[in-house]
Amino acid sequence: MRASSLMRVVRKQILPLLPNFKYKPTTILYATPVDMVLRAFYFQTSYLDKEAFTVWVFAQPLYVPCDHFVLNIGGRLGWFQRGEEIWWRWRPNDAELEKQVMQEVYWYIQKHGLPFLERVRTPNDIIWWIDKKSTNPRDVHYQETKAYSYVLVGDYRRALQILSRLYTELRHDEPNYPWMGEMAERVSLIQSLLEQSPEAAIQQLHEWRNWTLTKLRLEKEI
């Protein structure tokens, strides 16, 4: 199944039931207005089974600069239902199956997806999720996100604690993970801005938000 065929049906059957959600080609439905955190559903087709697809719900803090979607904060809808792995099967031109599958997907969206998105609206919510719900809160991606979130909520002392520890960790592990060098540069920048002026650090995070939205081709939400 092509993602575009699936999304034609999703837009027809599910999108009208989700007020304030918009479609982002090819596989995303996202909540508006978009503030500091993008909240969305991602429809993933399988490459092993051409009739199968699954649905992710996720939140992406836009102030962590990134040129692609990241699903770390969230999960597949089935995981919220006793940790089940659910792949729905759908094929074009089968109206009965289409109706049944889309009803079931919408049930999962209502039951698990929307409540999740309600809990991850703000930087404060993101801190809560990382601390209480993530499987690996010590992960450097989560630590970076948490540090910037603390800047935005005005807890500069905690932000600086995390940034300082994280920077050392990143430089230590950089030989094994080259991408950590870039993360260390960002962490260092926010740390130095924060030490000079919290307003400058906050301004930088807002600029990164807009940069991320542009890279995700969501510039109309800036």
Place this chain on the structure above:
Amino acid sequence: MNGSVVPRGTRGAVRVDAVRGRPERPKEIWDLKTGGARLTPQRIQQIRRHLPRGCQNIPIREVRPR
């Protein structure tokens, strides 16, 4: 990709055929190979570079159809 879970088809990401455990905390990875194709040390290294931190040493195995 770079220790994060990303949508299928994201540029620069690695896609593996099967994972035991959650994508953000994999425990074992299988790469499906057919015919004369082999799981090379370069491919294993490429996959490891993208794994979440702390999961770098999980087994990465080749699997073949019977």
